[in-house]
Structures are given as structure tokens and as C-alpha cells.
Amino acid sequence: MSWSLTEEEQSLYDTVCEFADEVIAPISYEADREHRLPMDVVAQMGQLGLFGLPFPEEYGGQGGDVMSLGLAIEAIARVNQSLAITLEAAVGLGSFPIFRFGTEEQKRELLPDLTAGTALAGFGLTEAEAGSDAGATRTTARLDDGEWVINGSKQFITNSGTPITRFVTVTAVTGEREDPDGRMRKELSTIIVPNGTPGFTVEPAYDKVGWNSSDTHPLTFDDARVPEANLLGERGRGYANFLHTLDDGRVAIAALATGAAQGCLDEAVAYAKNRNAFGKPIGSFQSISFMIAQMQARVHTARLAWHDAARRSAAGLDYKREAAIAKLVSSDAAMSNARDATQIFGGAGFMNESLVARHYRDSKILEIGEGTNEVQLMVIARSLGFNQ
Known part of the structure; x- marks a missing residue:
């Protein structure tokens, strides 16, 4: 690569x-x-x-x-x-x-x-008991006279309530299927639900710790009816399609986390060169310069990781493991750099006017969304032949 x-x-x-x-x-x-x-x-x-x-x-x-x-x-x-x-x-x-x-x-x-x-458009996957465990999805969709009738709820759905949101795609249980071992499993499918559909309610926005100027809502479905043609992809392939979607998403989240880590590094370098203590810039103290050097190393590693996953994706190669590695490494870089940048800024870094303060609040979700970092470790371990 x-x-x-x-x-x-x-x-x-x-x-x-x-x-x-x-x-x-x-x-x-x-x-x-x-x-x-x-x-x-x-x-x-x-x-x-x-x-x-x-x-x-x-x-x-x-x-x-x-x-x-x-x-x-x-x-x-x-x-x-x-x-x-x-x-x-x-x-x-x-x-x-x-x-x-x-x-x-x-x-x-x-x-x-x-x-x-x-x-x-938004993607409605997560529920109160179905996040990393998507198989625990409780939202249902049944066919009735050529329409899907959807009931259930989703949470933490980005871009679901903006003035220009057109629809959300939701995962729902559409029946049961027998797996190769003879056991019955939930059949998960994905269905397009336009905003404004009767029975589909975009609930009030969350009061979040970070990402405060992004749009995030819970959703409820109470006999929401959409045409049968709103099925997205093959019926029963919702879980497989969701996993493929997350692989791309993890590369993109890794890029986002790398940008956050870079932003913290940029702010820390500028502040350490201009903030004086004991008659000289604080960056001249080894404890500060070494902390910033470590921040640079994290950015470099994170960027290499997401670039590698993206290049593999573009080349049509398997990149599931590389996407997980990129997401794991970069989210850790973002959180660590935000913590160190805030420390370098001292009290000024605790004020929300400061970019590093916002990065400090924002970066924690990078270790959770698009699959928690524990899930990334699971994906990596499985690629090495370890089954949990």
C-alpha cells in the first residue's frame, strides 16, 4: 500500500x-x-x-x-x-x-x-438493548397489504431531525430463519422510512456531553407504514449489510479521530511556543516538549492506519481488520491528545471557548460509536483465529 x-x-x-x-x-x-x-x-x-x-x-x-x-x-x-x-x-x-x-x-x-x-439521511440501528449486540434488535416490521408496518424505537441516531432530513434507514426484525445448525434466528432487514411518515416520530434532541452542534435524536415507530418497495437490499440481509456499512464507517471515524488528534496537536504546539512561564516559553521545558512529541507520534500512527485501510478499500481488498485497527488506534490518539492538550493549556483548557476543551468533551464518543473499542479488539482477535 x-x-x-x-x-x-x-x-x-x-x-x-x-x-x-x-x-x-x-x-x-x-x-x-x-x-x-x-x-x-x-x-x-x-x-x-x-x-x-x-x-x-x-x-x-x-x-x-x-x-x-x-x-x-x-x-x-x-x-x-x-x-x-x-x-x-x-x-x-x-x-x-x-x-x-x-x-x-x-x-x-x-x-x-x-x-x-x-x-x-440517518441510519437507525441502535436500541436500548441492541448496540454492539445488533442481534438483540426488537424493532419489528411485518408485511400487511403491500406495506411494512413498523413498531419499535431507536436511539442515538445522527442527522435524523435536521430541517433537510429526508429519511432514515432502520433495521427491523422481519421474521425468523433457520440457520445451518437448525436453530431459528431473527431475520433482520433494512427499510427506508421517510420523515413525516405517520406513526414515525423524531423525539426531542439529546442533551449530550459532546458533539453538541450535531443532530442526534431518539426515534419511535408506532404502526408506521411504508411501501413494501422501501425494503433496502435483500430481505434478511440487514445484519450482513449493516456489518459492511460499519467497515466503511470505521475508516471514516478513524479519519475523524485523526483530525481531532491533529487539531489538539496544532493547538498545543502554538500554545507552548507563546505561553511563557518563568521567563521562557513553556515548550522549552522537557516535560511539555516530550508530551507534545508523543502527541505527534500518535497522530502519525493514526494517519498511517486509516490511510492503509482506505487504500485497501479503494483497491477492492479485504480491509475489515485494518478498519478495526485504524478505529482503535485513532480514537485512542484523539482521546489521549485531547487530555494532554488540556493539561498543557491548564486552566485555559478547561474553558469551553478553548478548542481543546471541546475536543476533550467530543473525543470520548470516538471510543464508543461505530463499534466500541472493545468490539474492535474482538474483530482483530477473530482475524487472528481467536473466537470469543
């Missing part, structure tokens, strides 16, 4: 970094404080083509791949994780399932607005 960026990829990264620094960074504190997703910035992200980066031009995309998407996410995450996760979830959880598993009719109907950023 090659970890160097092409000229086009470097140009993309530089362009998005400039946009993030000039447009996103100045509004980030107020948006976080107000728990508000800045829709005007989302619109500008759409105009830049960011929501269409990994999709073919025939669906309104930019013809790129997971690598190009990751570069854009990393660039934004340096200054604002909430907008980075808005992009990541919109593409990885909203558009990718349609692109990978949808019928041609579904793709042509839904993808152009999603890739343009004029519409968003």
Missing part, C-alpha cells in the same frame, strides 16, 4: 482545511454552546461537493473513494468534530447503504439530493 497522497488528494485536503479554518472555526464555539447544527455551513459543505465525494458522477457524486471522503472529514475534524460527524454520518450511514444495497430506482431517486448535500 502507498500512504503518500496524490496531487489531487493533497489539493482536496488543503482546500477543505482552508474552508474549515475560515468558515467553520469562527462559528464553532457559539454553535456548540447553543447546541445548534449550523445549516448554512452544511449548505456550503454541499456546495463544495463534500457529500458526494465517494460516489460516481452518474448519481451526482465527485467520482472519488473512501480516501477522499476521509481526507475531507479529517480536515474538518481538526476544528469541529460536530460538523465532521455530520458529514461522516450523512455519507457513511445515510448514502452508502443506498448506494451499496439499493435498487437502481432507489439510487436514482435518493442519491442525487444526498450527494448534493440538499438532503440528509
Whole structure:
């Protein structure tokens, strides 16, 4: 695998970094404080083509791949994780399932607005007792007179309640199937549910520790009815499709975490060079310079890991283990760098006006979302022949 960026990829990264620094960074504190997703910035992200980066031009995309998407996410995450996760979830959880598993009719109907950023979509997987254990899903969908009748609830669903949210794709139990061992298993399928469907309620937004300017809601379904044609992919393949979706998502989350780690490093370097103590910059003290050196090492390792997984994905190679490694390493880098940057800033790093304070609050979820780090260890262990 090659970890160097092409000229086009470097140009993309530089362009998005400039946009993030000039447009996103100045509004980030107020948006976080107000728990508000800045829709005007989302619109500008759409105009830049960011929501269409990994999709073919025939669906309104930019013809790129997971690598190009990751570069854009990393660039934004340096200054604002909430907008980075808005992009990541919109593409990885909203558009990718349609692109990978949808019928041609579904793709042509839904993808152009999603890739343009004029519409968003969510992916409803997690429930109160079904997160890492997706097989414990309790939401059900039964066929009745040519319609799916959906009942149940979902939680922690990103981009599910914005002014431009078009639909959510939900996993639901659609029956039972006998496995090769003769045991009956839940049949999980994925179904597209448009916002505004009677019986589908987007509940009030969460009051979160971090990612405060991203959109996250619980969802409830009370006899919500959608056409049978809203089935996404093959009936009973919902669990397999979800696992494939998460592999892409873990690469993108790793890019986001790397961006967060880089943002903390940038802030720490600048502060250590300009903050004086005992008559000299605090960066001249070995304890501080070594802490920052360790932060740089984490960023470098995390970036290599997600680049490797992305290159493997683009080449059509198996990348499940590499995606898990990237997510594990990068989320640890983000959390550790946020902690160290806050320590370097001292009291100033405990104020929410400080970017490192927001990174400190935001980064913890990176060790949980898109599969906890314990799940990543399980995936890696299984790839080595250990079955839990």
C-alpha cells in the first residue's frame, strides 16, 4: 500500500482545511454552546461537493473513494468534530447503504439530493438493548397489504431531525430463519422510512456531553407504514449489510479521530511556543516538549492506519481488520491528545471557548460509536483465529 497522497488528494485536503479554518472555526464555539447544527455551513459543505465525494458522477457524486471522503472529514475534524460527524454520518450511514444495497430506482431517486448535500439521511440501528449486540434488535416490521408496518424505537441516531432530513434507514426484525445448525434466528432487514411518515416520530434532541452542534435524536415507530418497495437490499440481509456499512464507517471515524488528534496537536504546539512561564516559553521545558512529541507520534500512527485501510478499500481488498485497527488506534490518539492538550493549556483548557476543551468533551464518543473499542479488539482477535 502507498500512504503518500496524490496531487489531487493533497489539493482536496488543503482546500477543505482552508474552508474549515475560515468558515467553520469562527462559528464553532457559539454553535456548540447553543447546541445548534449550523445549516448554512452544511449548505456550503454541499456546495463544495463534500457529500458526494465517494460516489460516481452518474448519481451526482465527485467520482472519488473512501480516501477522499476521509481526507475531507479529517480536515474538518481538526476544528469541529460536530460538523465532521455530520458529514461522516450523512455519507457513511445515510448514502452508502443506498448506494451499496439499493435498487437502481432507489439510487436514482435518493442519491442525487444526498450527494448534493440538499438532503440528509440517518441510519437507525441502535436500541436500548441492541448496540454492539445488533442481534438483540426488537424493532419489528411485518408485511400487511403491500406495506411494512413498523413498531419499535431507536436511539442515538445522527442527522435524523435536521430541517433537510429526508429519511432514515432502520433495521427491523422481519421474521425468523433457520440457520445451518437448525436453530431459528431473527431475520433482520433494512427499510427506508421517510420523515413525516405517520406513526414515525423524531423525539426531542439529546442533551449530550459532546458533539453538541450535531443532530442526534431518539426515534419511535408506532404502526408506521411504508411501501413494501422501501425494503433496502435483500430481505434478511440487514445484519450482513449493516456489518459492511460499519467497515466503511470505521475508516471514516478513524479519519475523524485523526483530525481531532491533529487539531489538539496544532493547538498545543502554538500554545507552548507563546505561553511563557518563568521567563521562557513553556515548550522549552522537557516535560511539555516530550508530551507534545508523543502527541505527534500518535497522530502519525493514526494517519498511517486509516490511510492503509482506505487504500485497501479503494483497491477492492479485504480491509475489515485494518478498519478495526485504524478505529482503535485513532480514537485512542484523539482521546489521549485531547487530555494532554488540556493539561498543557491548564486552566485555559478547561474553558469551553478553548478548542481543546471541546475536543476533550467530543473525543470520548470516538471510543464508543461505530463499534466500541472493545468490539474492535474482538474483530482483530477473530482475524487472528481467536473466537470469543
